Amino acid sequence: MSSNGFSVLRHRNFSFYLTARIFGTLAVQMQNVAIGWQVYASTHNLFYLGMIGLAQFAPFLLLILPAGHVADQFNRKYIITMCLGMQLVVGLMLLAFTAAGLTVVWPVFAVLVLFGSARAFMGPATQAILVNLVPQEDFSKAVALSSSAFHVAVILGPTLGGLLYIYGPTAVYTVASVLLLVSVVLMSMTKAPAQSAKREPATWHSVLEGLRFVFSRPIVLGAISLDLFAVLFGGATALLPALAHDVLHVGPTGLGLLRTAPGTGAALCSIALAFMPITRRVGLWMFGGVAVFGLGTIVLGATSTFIVALVALLLMGAGDMISVYVRHLLVQYETPDAIRGRVSAVNSVFIGASNELGEFESGVTAGWFGLTRAVIFGGVATLFVTGLWIKLFPVLSRMDRFPHQEQEKTAQQA
Incomplete structure (x- = not known):
């Protein structure tokens, strides 16, 4: 197994973490289908579809920076387990x-x-724990495989949710709650990995340390802000219930397939990355x-x-996966x-803003411009931001290798 993209599964902690993440993501994706269809079917209000995203993003924005401090001070495994338990309460x-x-x-x-x-507390812990679960030489494979598993769950979740919705939303929420319970058990079975951290009080200085670090690294700042300002305008997935109902004229099962499609593209792309990782022209x-994501939104x-x-x-989904991977x-x-x-x-603030806040933006612009015009506008805006960021962060657009690869290359030459 050591020669292929699945070799990282030999690490027990990573395997348990990955399985728990799959079940948790399946449950959340199933719930999203049921929530979106229920809300739109009962109100036929595009603004409420945007409010689904805003209701999740507002507390996320308020709590995410303190949550990052917590992820550095306490065991990330226990944080993830408790957050999955909270999601189980939500499902119930x-x-x-x-x-x-x-x-x-x-x-x-x-x-x-x-x-x-x-999700605010789970996000930083989930992102930060992965590097603790595998050796550095397996980390790129772990990222690709973890992304693959996540997007496989994103594929199956909406499809299962749409099919189960035939029997009513009660069936969806029941199965989702069972899956979340399983994910809590699996994550609790993961052995706590060691963390390089020392306890320090939660002051504004310590909480904002991550923000200072990001702004001191133009490469990191450019990479994560691109996702914020580009995908912010591409939150068309929030409007899928309305597109399915009013434009494409399909029911809950069709909506499930629509929600599945981005995950399918992302999963196929991430599987390819697990076996053929990007090593050159990473900036381009x-x-x-991101440009492919914008073009797909316009279509x-x-x-x-x-x-x-x-x-x-x-x-x-495929275009977004490439950006997420890099x-x-x-x-x-x-x-x-x-x-x-x-x-x-x-990083989670930027991602969350581009997703949930982007969904809210799509709901608002759909109310202003109309459904299809709002989606097209989002795609055009995404392409515009992509071009602007190429100009603003030339060091990123011209980057050939990842920084650690450049260091290894220099060390070998020396």
């Missing part, structure tokens, strides 16, 4: 609301605030991935054909382990 509350026949949407938004809080690869907004929409979402390696290789949680928290 959604199940209870549905079983009670709830007809208003504000309790759903309130529960999503709780979910966003759990990252910018190219999604311009089509009324279900198959074309699936292909566009497939390309969006950015994750850059951030983790450049960051000392003692502040990795706080830097990961800053």
Whole structure:
């Protein structure tokens, strides 16, 4: 196994972590399908689709930097386990609301605030723990395989959610809750890895250490801010319930397939990266991935054909995976382990803003410009930001190798 992309599975901690992540992601993706369809079917309000993202992002934004400090001070395994437990509570509350026949949407938004809080603490710990689970020589394979597993779950989750929705949202929330329970058990079985950290009080200076580090590294700043300002305008997935219902004229199962398509593209791309990792022209690869994401968004907004929409979402997922892969390696290789949680928290702020805040932006612009125009506008804006970032961060766009590869090359030449 040592010669292929799956060789990292020989590390027990990584295997348990990976399996727990798969089950947890499956559950959340299934819930997302049910929540989006329930909210839009009961209100037919595009703004409420945007509010689904905002309800998760607002607490995430408030808590994420302190969460990064927590990830550096306490065992990341226990943080992840507790956050998965909180997500289980959220799933059970959604199940209870549905079983009670709830007809208003504000309790759903309130529960999503709780979910966003759990995700704030889970994000930095999840990103930072991976490098502790495998030797450095296996880290790039672990990143690719972890991303592959995540996107396989993203593929299967919406499809399962859409199929289960035939039997009603209660079935979706029940199965999702069971999967989250399994993920909690699996993560608790992971042995706590060692961390290079010393306890320090939670002051503004220590909490903001990750932010200072990011702004002191133009390569890291350019990589993660590209995701923020480009994908911020490409949050078209928040509008998929409306696109499925009003433009493509498909039901919950069709919506599940639409939500599956980006994960399919990302999974296929990440599997390829596990066996053929990017080692040259890494800057161009990252910018190219974001550009493909923007082009796919434009096609999604311009089509009324279900198959074309699936292909566009497939390309969006593949392009996003390339950008995520390069950015994750850059951030983790450049960051000392003692502040990795706080830097990961800053990275999570940028990612969260581009996702949840991008979903809110899509809901607002859809209310202003109309559904399809809002999606097309987001794709055009993504391409514009990509071109602008190439000009603003030339050191990133011209980067040929990852920094640690350049150091190894220099050491060998010496």
